[in-house]
Amino acid sequence: xxxxxxxxxxxFEHGLAAPICLTWELTYACNLSCVHCLSSSGxxxxxxxxxxxxxxxxxxxxxMQVFYVNIGGGxxxxxxxxxxxxxxxxxxxxxxxxxxxxxxxxxxxxxxxxGRDYVDVQISLDGxxxxxxxxxxxxxxxxxxxxxMRNLADAGFAGFKISVVMTRHxxxxxxKFKAIADRFGAQLRITRLRPAGRGAGVWxxxxxxxxxxxxxxxxxxxxxxxxxxxxxxxxxxxxGGALPGLGMCGAGRVVCLIDPVGDVYACPFAIHPSxxxxxxxxxxxxxxxxxxxxxxxGLRRPQAGGACESCSAFGSCRGGCMAAKxxxxxPLDGPDPECVRGHGERALASxxxxxxxxxxxxxxxxxxxxxRTGERPPVPLTLSPRPPVPLTLSSRPPVTACNxxxxxxxxxx
Amino acid sequence: xACAASTEPVGQFDLDAPWRLDARVRVxxxxxxxxxxxxxxxxxSFLKSPALLxxxxxxxxxxxxxxxxxxAGVPAGDLMRYAHALQTLAASQMxxxxxxx
Numbered sequence: 001x002x003x004x005x006x007x008x009x010x011x012f013e014h015g016l017a018a019p020i021c022l023t024w025e026l027t028y029a030c031n032l033s034c035v036h037c038l039s040s041s042g043x044x045x046x047x048x049x050x051x052x053x054x055x056x057x058x059x060x061x062x063x064m065q066v067f068y069v070n071i072g073g074g075x076x077x078x079x080x081x082x083x084x085x086x087x088x089x090x091x092x093x094x095x096x097x098x099x100x101x102x103x104x105x106x107x108x109x110x111x112x113x114x115g116r117d118y119v120d121v122q123i124s125l126d127g128x129x130x131x132x133x134x135x136x137x138x139x140x141x142x143x144x145x146x147x148x149m150r151n152l153a154d155a156g157f158a159g160f161k162i163s164v165v166m167t168r169h170x171x172x173x174x175x176k177f178k179a180i181a182d183r184f185g186a187q188l189r190i191t192r193l194r195p196a197g198r199g200a201g202v203w204x205x206x207x208x209x210x211x212x213x214x215x216x217x218x219x220x221x222x223x224x225x226x227x228x229x230x231x232x233x234x235x236x237x238x239x240g241g242a243l244p245g246l247g248m249c250g251a252g253r254v255v256c257l258i259d260p261v262g263d264v265y266a267c268p269f270a271i272h273p274s275x276x277x278x279x280x281x282x283x284x285x286x287x288x289x290x291x292x293x294x295x296x297x298g299l300r301r302p303q304a305g306g307a308c309e310s311c312s313a314f315g316s317c318r319g320g321c322m323a324a325k326x327x328x329x330x331p332l333d334g335p336d337p338e339c340v341r342g343h344g345e346r347a348l349a350s351x352x353x354x355x356x357x358x359x360x361x362x363x364x365x366x367x368x369x370x371x372r373t374g375e376r377p378p379v380p381l382t383l384s385p386r387p388p389v390p391l392t393l394s395s396r397p398p399v400t401a402c403n404x405x406x407x408x409x410x411x412x413x
Numbered sequence: 414x415a416c417a418a419s420t421e422p423v424g425q426f427d428l429d430a431p432w433r434l435d436a437r438v439r440v441x442x443x444x445x446x447x448x449x450x451x452x453x454x455x456x457x458s459f460l461k462s463p464a465l466l467x468x469x470x471x472x473x474x475x476x477x478x479x480x481x482x483x484x485a486g487v488p489a490g491d492l493m494r495y496a497h498a499l500q501t502l503a504a505s506q507m508x509x510x511x512x513x514x
């Protein structure tokens with residue numbers, strides 16, 4: 001309240017003493033093989049953090065006053081100690097929101113979860129009909145998700161989240177998704193498809209068309225804060241008015257990711273050695289990584305916007321998503337691949353050949369997961385001709401990378 | 414104890430009443446002020462100055478919000494801005510009157 005304080009967004013760009021929100025993927029194991037999985041999950045990694053190590057991380061989060069974590073995977077509920085860890089976190093002032101495909105949300109579990117202040121549940125659903133959903137998430141997954149929703153609603157769990165990744169095939173179903181959420185007393189949350197993890201292999205065929213992006217923007221403007229977005233469509237603000245949310249890339253500044261083996265990445269969409277800051281098993285623990293990693297310190301310094309800086313939309317879109325650019329082979333100081341002014345499409349047309357584009361790693365996909373038409377085979381990193389990306393010099397990390405917007409409903413004054 | 418939603422008209426913050434933080438709110442100091450998180454509503458708020466943080470922290474120990482502002486060294490000319498900030502916190506159930514249910 002002193003005279004002319006810095007806008008909060010500028011404060012946040014310099015980073016905070018601890019993350020506002022943190023995504024923690026507890027396991028790479030998953031009963032599904034979604035074609036767009038951000039973390040290329042499937043098989044458990046033998047190096048995954050033990051129960052005791054997870055509890056030590058929770059202790060650190062409590063001391064750092066990280067108010068809540070977004071737990072995901074993989075499918076986190078298949079960890080045998082999942083409920084133990086949820087109870088441990090909530091008993092140590094760390095709230096939990098966990099993402100699940102619903103496989104373990106039985107009526108009994110739903111009753112246990114209902115009414116607990118410190119726990120929130122997010123059910124993933126990528127189609128409002130079985131055909132659209134199961135084509136992406138696997139046969140039978142729609143029915144599993146709907147059953148979990150029914151169980152939560154029957155148990156009186158109000159306001160759980162239904163989380164949808166927007167694709168070419170489900171943008172036309174927005175009203176149907178809203179109807180499903182309303183039916184269960186849930187809240188709809190829609191997020192952007194990123195070319196991260198296995199999503200890199202299907203992005204070309206699944207990401208929304210330019211016309212669909214406009215349709216999505218208009219729908220978001222009409223629905224305002226009724227629908228959560230994880231602040232993930234900020235690149236669409238180039239169409240005109242800004243969308244609700246903070247509108248800055250939080251990677252390494254206000255958000256980060258802890259993966260199942262304890263590796264700390266700048267954001268959940270950037271599981272790649274270029275964005276690896278350290279490991280919670282390092283001597284300084286998670287706090288040491290957050291406070292001292294060279295990568296994070298670089299991300300907290302002023303960034304350059306390159307060619308985008310001369311664009312009239314730059315003030316709001318900030319050049320788009322760092323991870324989306326990285327995994328489509330675009331320079332980090334150039335336009336987002338889905339730039340609404342069309343600069344991304346032009347950049348992609350003249351971008352590096354597919355073999356030179358960074359491939360997400362590590363990969364824990366089920367070995368039986370089918371390759372899809374159009375999917376690039378994984379490129380071994382050691383053969384990648386692309387030099388390390390100079391994050392601190394040439395890029396302005398752009399739009400928010402927060403998996404679950406901690407600022408939903410918050411409008412900077 | 415949980416705070417009920419404020420019934421005060423917007424912009425009418427009762428500076429002379431005793432106030433307190435909701436028991437389910439946690440405060441994390443930051444260079445710019447502080448982050449507040451309400452575990453019941455799952456809402457996040459920001460205190461945009463260290464002085465406002467001092468005010469909020471001393472609410473429960475002071476006989477009134479006005480006294481909390483004075484104790485934190487808020488100049489008289491700034492009082493209305495602080496009242497506005499406190500009203501915003503009351504509207505989101507972060508703080509409530511001490512005699513409130």
